[in-house]
Amino acid sequence: MRKNRKYSKSECLSYLEEYMCSSQNHSEFEREKGLKRTTISRWLRIFGIEDKPSPIMSKKLSQTEQELHDRIHELERK
Secondary structure, three states: OOOOOOOOHHHHHHHHHHHHHOOOOHHHHHHHHOOOOOHHHHHHHHHOOOOOOOOOOOOOOOHHHHHHHHHHHHHHHO
């Protein structure tokens, strides 16, 4: 069983950077690093970092679809 552990801000950001560069999903990464389930999601939310796209979303979009996708994200940020 995992212990409750406090991570420093720099540790959290280091894990997040490693996660974002990996090809793993949340569950795989958390399991490999010995983190509790949902830790990555919680840290992404706390630090206001947008998660990497899921494999389903990473399919090649046409230019028009990509422009619409970018516009939606811009409006969501506002």
